[in-house]
Amino acid sequence: MPARQSIRHRRARRKLVRDFELPLTSMMDMLVIILVFLLKSYSASTNSFSSVQGLKLPISKSQEIPPDSLQVVVTPEGLNFEDQRIVQFVMKADAVGSSEGTYELRSEDLDEEGLRIRSLFDALTRSREKAELLRAKAKARDESGQPLPFDGVLAIQADQRVRYETIRRIMYTAAAAGYKTFRFLAMSREG
Amino acid sequence: MLRRPSARRKREINEVQLNLVPILDAMVTLIAFLLYTMSFLAIVSIESPFPEASPDINRKKLETPPLQLTLSVRENETEIWSPFQKIEPKKFPHLEPGKPDTGSIHEALLAIKQQFPQENQVVVAPHPALNYDALIGVMDSARTLEATDPPIYYKNESTGMDEAAKTLFGDVVFGNLLGEE
Numbered sequence: 294m295p296a297r298q299s300i301r302h303r304r305a306r307r308k309l310v311r312d313f314e315l316p317l318t319s320m321m322d323m324l325v326i327i328l329v330f331l332l333k334s335y336s337a338s339t340n341s342f343s344s345v346q347g348l349k350l351p352i353s354k355s356q357e358i359p360p361d362s363l364q365v366v367v368t369p370e371g372l373n374f375e376d377q378r379i380v381q382f383v384m385k386a387d388a389v390g391s392s393e394g395t396y397e398l399r400s401e402d403l404d405e406e407g408l409r410i411r412s413l414f415d416a417l418t419r420s421r422e423k424a425e426l427l428r429a430k431a432k433a434r435d436e437s438g439q440p441l442p443f444d445g446v447l448a449i450q451a452d453q454r455v456r457y458e459t460i461r462r463i464m465y466t467a468a469a470a471g472y473k474t475f476r477f478l479a480m481s482r483e484g
Numbered sequence: 485m486l487r488r489p490s491a492r493r494k495r496e497i498n499e500v501q502l503n504l505v506p507i508l509d510a511m512v513t514l515i516a517f518l519l520y521t522m523s524f525l526a527i528v529s530i531e532s533p534f535p536e537a538s539p540d541i542n543r544k545k546l547e548t549p550p551l552q553l554t555l556s557v558r559e560n561e562t563e564i565w566s567p568f569q570k571i572e573p574k575k576f577p578h579l580e581p582g583k584p585d586t587g588s589i590h591e592a593l594l595a596i597k598q599q600f601p602q603e604n605q606v607v608v609a610p611h612p613a614l615n616y617d618a619l620i621g622v623m624d625s626a627r628t629l630e631a632t633d634p635p636i637y638y639k640n641e642s643t644g645m646d647e648a649a650k651t652l653f654g655d656v657v658f659g660n661l662l663g664e665e
Contacts, residue, residue: 475532
């Protein structure tokens, strides 16, 4: 009786298709756990600091999470401001394969007895003027009705091989351009 | 006479099933968004203001000499001293060239903090050749109180209560930005 068997077979198959349901409860449990974990670790990542390939940040015990601000990225190859290379360092002959920061700034990039970096000063000044203009146009005002003052915060993200001599020049230049607070960025010891 | 068959088996069980599919969709979208916008680098910062000098500040310093704790990181050693001779200067040779002995520096600063619990500022004057890694290490040793460090209490002037210090010398200022070593 092949016809009868076939009808039974078809009915059984139809029933199977109708009753099959994907067990979503366990999947939901898993997704809730992932979501809770992501939300918990999300609070620690409110900044959007970009980095440069090959940059090795030092590790710090500090627990202060830096808020967003303008940033300078320094590597033994050069100096970047807001994702643009503005100063290219001169590599010394012994720089190849060296773990030390063997680089020099070109004398034409410096002024004020070698303390100020010209192109960085120009870039920082432009950024400050832009920020001040935006604040002047904004509706937010202080108690005396004046535009909110420029916060003057500069984040410095430097490779661990970069010398203090370079960082000092950056701080001097930034201070001359109106930036009075510096944030030294590093990797968290717990991260 | 036979009894009427029980209708218990035939009774339909009303199963209420929650429709999880839209919740699942929302969760997947949320997870994708969080993963996309998340930063996996845990970046921290150490803040330092540009040092300011004025005749008023200098006059006050001459009237009541402050501690002005100074950390001079030289080529081969680190010295902890006070320009107003408030503490006995101490020198710590580097562990290796360009690597200050941050452990010993931290211990010495801890003893000074116990002596001057209200003080919160340290002036750092690093050698120009000191690298950023060592600089961060020195700043950490001067700022951070470890969990193993003994608690230090200071009198909060606004509340008049004794409070435990959260940082060692939390305000780091650079003392040689104008080029002198």
